[in-house]
Amino acid sequence: MPMSTSSAAKGTVLNFNLSPADIERRAETLVAQGKKVQDGVAAQTNPTFANVIVPLATRQNEQDADYSVVTFLQNVSTDKDIRDASMAAEEKLDAFEIESMMREDVYKAVRAVFDNKSEVASLGPEDRRLVEKMELVFRRHGLALDKDKREHLGKIRMRLSELAIKFSRNINEGDGRAVLTRDELEGLPSDFFEGRATEEVDGQEGFVVTTKYPDIIPVMKMAKREETRERMFVVEGQRCPDNIPILQEAVALRLEAAQLLGYKTHAEFVLEENMAKAPAPVLEFEEDLRSRLNVLADKEIEEIEALKKADKQAVGKPYAGLFGWDYRYYSNLVKERKHNINDEEVKQYFPVKEVTRSILDIYQNMLSLRFVKIDNPPMWHADVEMYEVWEATEETFIGHFYLDLFPREGKYNHAAVWPIRAGFDRPDGSREYPVAAMVANFPKPTPSAPALLTHDDATTLLHELGHVFHGICSVTKWALFHGTRTERDFVEAPSQMLENWSWEPSVLQKFAVHHQTGEPIPEALVKRLVAAKNEGAGLFNLRQLFFGLYDMGIHNTADGKVDVKELYNKLYEDIARFKIGSHDTWGIATIGHMMGGYDAGYYGYMWSQVFSADMYASRFVKDGVFNPQTGLDYRYEILRPGSSRDAMDSLIKFMGRKPNNRAFLKSIGLNEASSN
Numbered sequence: 001m002p003m004s005t006s007s008a009a010k011g012t013v014l015n016f017n018l019s020p021a022d023i024e025r026r027a028e029t030l031v032a033q034g035k036k037v038q039d040g041v042a043a044q045t046n047p048t049f050a051n052v053i054v055p056l057a058t059r060q061n062e063q064d065a066d067y068s069v070v071t072f073l074q075n076v077s078t079d080k081d082i083r084d085a086s087m088a089a090e091e092k093l094d095a096f097e098i099e100s101m102m103r104e105d106v107y108k109a110v111r112a113v114f115d116n117k118s119e120v121a122s123l124g125p126e127d128r129r130l131v132e133k134m135e136l137v138f139r140r141h142g143l144a145l146d147k148d149k150r151e152h153l154g155k156i157r158m159r160l161s162e163l164a165i166k167f168s169r170n171i172n173e174g175d176g177r178a179v180l181t182r183d184e185l186e187g188l189p190s191d192f193f194e195g196r197a198t199e200e201v202d203g204q205e206g207f208v209v210t211t212k213y214p215d216i217i218p219v220m221k222m223a224k225r226e227e228t229r230e231r232m233f234v235v236e237g238q239r240c241p242d243n244i245p246i247l248q249e250a251v252a253l254r255l256e257a258a259q260l261l262g263y264k265t266h267a268e269f270v271l272e273e274n275m276a277k278a279p280a281p282v283l284e285f286e287e288d289l290r291s292r293l294n295v296l297a298d299k300e301i302e303e304i305e306a307l308k309k310a311d312k313q314a315v316g317k318p319y320a321g322l323f324g325w326d327y328r329y330y331s332n333l334v335k336e337r338k339h340n341i342n343d344e345e346v347k348q349y350f351p352v353k354e355v356t357r358s359i360l361d362i363y364q365n366m367l368s369l370r371f372v373k374i375d376n377p378p379m380w381h382a383d384v385e386m387y388e389v390w391e392a393t394e395e396t397f398i399g400h401f402y403l404d405l406f407p408r409e410g411k412y413n414h415a416a417v418w419p420i421r422a423g424f425d426r427p428d429g430s431r432e433y434p435v436a437a438m439v440a441n442f443p444k445p446t447p448s449a450p451a452l453l454t455h456d457d458a459t460t461l462l463h464e465l466g467h468v469f470h471g472i473c474s475v476t477k478w479a480l481f482h483g484t485r486t487e488r489d490f491v492e493a494p495s496q497m498l499e500n501w502s503w504e505p506s507v508l509q510k511f512a513v514h515h516q517t518g519e520p521i522p523e524a525l526v527k528r529l530v531a532a533k534n535e536g537a538g539l540f541n542l543r544q545l546f547f548g549l550y551d552m553g554i555h556n557t558a559d560g561k562v563d564v565k566e567l568y569n570k571l572y573e574d575i576a577r578f579k580i581g582s583h584d585t586w587g588i589a590t591i592g593h594m595m596g597g598y599d600a601g602y603y604g605y606m607w608s609q610v611f612s613a614d615m616y617a618s619r620f621v622k623d624g625v626f627n628p629q630t631g632l633d634y635r636y637e638i639l640r641p642g643s644s645r646d647a648m649d650s651l652i653k654f655m656g657r658k659p660n661n662r663a664f665l666k667s668i669g670l671n672e673a674s675s676n
Contacts, residue, residue, distance in 0.1 A: 013400075014069055014420065014435060016380040020085035023070045027089035030063055030070075031096045042105035047112040049119060053131055056110070058427065061479045065421035065435065067093060072420060075172065075412035076380050076404055076439060083172075083410060087165050094161035101141035102154045110134055126477050126644045133480060140269075142261060149260055156257045163250050167595040170243050172412055174590075176235040179206035180228060187224035189344050194446035211236045211590075212407045213414070214443040220328040221343065226311075230581075233325035237585030244586050247554075247564045247594055254599065255560045267556035270600035274489045275607070275647060279556045282603045286552070289606065290545050290575065292670050296538025297577060304330040324578045327543075331536045339532035343454050346529065350458050351515035352405065352442055352451035358511030359461055360387075362501060363469055366631035367639075368392045374400075381408070389472050399423060399434040399472045406451070407441040414592065415440040415460050417467035422482035423475060434483065436471040438464050450515050455529060458512075459502040466495030473639040481644040488597075489604035490647035494638055496605075496612035497620075503533050504625055534669035539577065541606070541668055546575040547591065548603035555600040564588060610664040611651055617663035618655045 018026070037059045044051050071093065074086035100106070113119065114135040120128055142153040179199045185192070185207060197208040209215045209232065216232055223229050251266075258269040267279045276282050304322060307330050312319045322330075335341050360371055370390045377386035383406050389398040402420075407413065416439055423434040440460065445451045453461070471483035484491050501507045505526045512521035550571050554562050568588040569580050588594065593602055615638070623630040637654040651659050665671070 012065075012432065013378060014065055015378060016069060016073065017378060018070065018073065018082070020081050023073070023082070023085040023089050026066055026070050027092045030066055030093060033063065034059060034096060034100065038100060038103060038106050041109050042103065044109050047109040048116075049113055049123060049127065049131065052109045052113050053127075053134060056106075056134065057130055057478050057480060061422070061424040061426075061432070064424075064479045068418065068420045072418050072437065073380065074169070075418075076437075078381065078408060078410060080410060083169075087169055090165055091162060094165075095158055098141075098154055098157040098161065101138060101157075102143070102150055104143060104147075104150075107138045107143040110138055126481065129644065130478055130480065136273075140261065140272075145260065153257055153260050156253050156260075160250055160253055160257075163246050163253075164595045167243050167246050167250075168592060170240045170246075171590050171592055173410060174240040175413065176211040176239045178209050178231055178235050180209055180231075181206050184225055184228045185209075185219070185223060187222045188218060189222075191446045191449050191452075192218055194448055195444075211239060211413075213441045214407060217328070218343075220325065221332045223329070226325065229325035229329055230323070233323075234583045234585060236590070237324075237580075237583065237587045240589040241586065243589035243595075244565050247588065250595060250599075251554050251562065251564060252560050254555065255557070264558050265556045267552055267600040270488075270555070273487065274601070274604070275487045276489055276603075279552065282548075282607070283552060283556075285607060286545055286548055286603060290542065290549075292665075293538045293542050293545065293668075296669060297542055298538075300331075300334075300536055300538050301577060303334050307333055322578050323581050324572070324576075327539065327576075327578050331539065335532050335535045339528050339535065341528055341532050346525070347452040347454050348516075349512040349514050349521040349525075350453040350455065351513070352453050352457075354513055354515070355453055355458055355511050356403070356405070356461065358513075359458075359465060359501075362507065362510065363465060364392065365626070365628070367469060367473060367635045368628065368632055369398065369469075369473075380404075383408075397433060399436075401435065401468050401472060402437040404437065404439045405442050406444045411441070412439050413441055415464050417464050417471070417484075419471045419483050419485075422471075422479035422485075424479050424482070425477050434471050434474065436468045436483075438468050440464065452515060455502065459499050462498050462502050463495045466498040470494050470639050473635050474642040475640050476642045476644045478644075481642045483639075483642050486643040487647050488601045489607045490611065491608070492605055493608035493611040493615070493647075496609055497615045499612075500616045500620070501625065503530055505530060507625060537669040543576045544606055546571055547593070548606060549575060550588070551594065551598070551600060551602040554594075609667070610661045611647075611659050613663040613667040614659040614661075615651070615654060617666075618657075 037055050041047075041052050041055055071086055071090040074083045074090065077083050077086065110131075114131055120131050123131070141157070142150045145153065179201050181201055181204050182193070193207060199206050199208060209219060211232075216236060219232050220229055223232075254266040258264075258266045261269060263269040263272075265279065267282075271278055271282065276285075301322070304326070305319075308322065308326060309319045332343070363369065364371055368391070370392045372388040372390065374386040374388065377384075379386060379402060381404065383404060385403045386400060387403075388400045390396060391398065404411075418437045418439065419434070420437050421432070421435040424432050426432060442453055442457055442461075443451050467484055474483035476482045505523070508526050508529070509520045509523070512526075513519060514521075550568055553567050553571065554564055565586045565588065568586070572587070573579055593599075598604070615634075619630050619633070620627070633654060638650050641650055648658070
């Protein structure tokens, strides 16, 4: 594999070794520097692009990394004092940004440049877009309102920032746990128990099972006892009770803010900047898809019901319906029986180190890049790996990224990518290079085996690395447009497109090797995996639609009369088609998207799949998944522009036409050829 190691990284290497006092000082410095820039802009008597827009955008360029580092540590540090300091810093910085967006004197200067049509027309495309975007951002923060309304809006924004930070902290630190005996965990493989913490339960050895992904997902998929799965469903569903009133308050405040600005609903406010533009197309898309998926789901429910009824009959118990704790277990059972697919068999071919290395190799070849692993880099935890990124055929540095793949106490407990630093042009013409960090929670090694991934984990790795390289490969003049800062309902498309690689036989046989023998995954097993790709697609995608329709349900209301907990439970049963039972649960409390930037935007996961499927089918299937020119076109037309142009323009450049939904429908098992 063309990946080497180096003892020192190129570019400006960031320092994550900060004490709580360091974090506090850095936040104070960022505020002081920002205020100085804004005061200078406000003092301009003859506002121009050079003395107003450039200083404001340069401040974002230069402060981006410091801001990201001090706020990122709350998600990855093992030290609670550091996590708390990071959260406090984020509150301070968010408060300052909200105050900044409410400064009428700064907005007047920006507006004067915006209104100078001859100067704006003389600018290059990205600079002109910068002026338009900056004016729009100020206007959406209420600068066209009178003073009283503007100040009230500022207070709402401040409170929403506080609520978002608390919501996230509760999820990161609010893991649930249960202690279960080996009998209660019947069906789990032997390596599930290796190295696991134990506690005595009624005189028996009990195993600690948490709600972190490497624990709860295998239990929900493989535990034979319904009581065990039900117990873990409830443990997960009763996490973070404090987040329910937080979300309830946030929904009300978002609506109030939107209506102050003249929008009917919060969704209307958010979608104005997205590809969808308004709630109506989103709801039409989701409801149309729901009706199509229900046709598939009807058949899947019949198969699952038959299995559960047989299980109940075997133990002489009545069948009472399908519940949330049945979904993963019986869906997995159907896949095993119909396609002879067993997760335990499959994961033997997915050792995390080898899979990661091979997937990085695929990205190197596709994007014409070269990665260099850094020895003993400065980082926040010993598990973290750091890589430089170079052009494949020349000594041109591109950026660097971090991989933090395993769970630990207090760490962010899903999978995500943080764009730590945007690339940008310095005033002297030199370049600052991008940095991204991928954080995940894959299974850790056991005493008898290395860390082994499921096929789903490998797909997640491909997806999240897609976000990493969207940031690394982006080249823009201004941080505001860099990488994944695209329209919210497009941002997932580039990463979703790369998920297809985990279903390509020729690709799978490159990165899936047995952890003991080193033999590539057998062709027969690959065929069974690919054949099972859309098994359960109706129910799986209905679950995604459930989250999207719930999101619209709480954010597209004009009267604010919505109970966030009650609506979640109702729609879960109506759309996802599994019952919650008599338990008092509040599953929405741990869905970070609703407070983490995806409000009125969760639909984007499925909306953007239309684009990802079309990109894949129209170019990579047609030209060959290993075609180097296709990979370069993807890098230069989709990843490189970031949001310096509209996403639709990038799609047309890459595909040579506007997108349609034919490939998308086929990709989820709906073979009807229709276009949107």
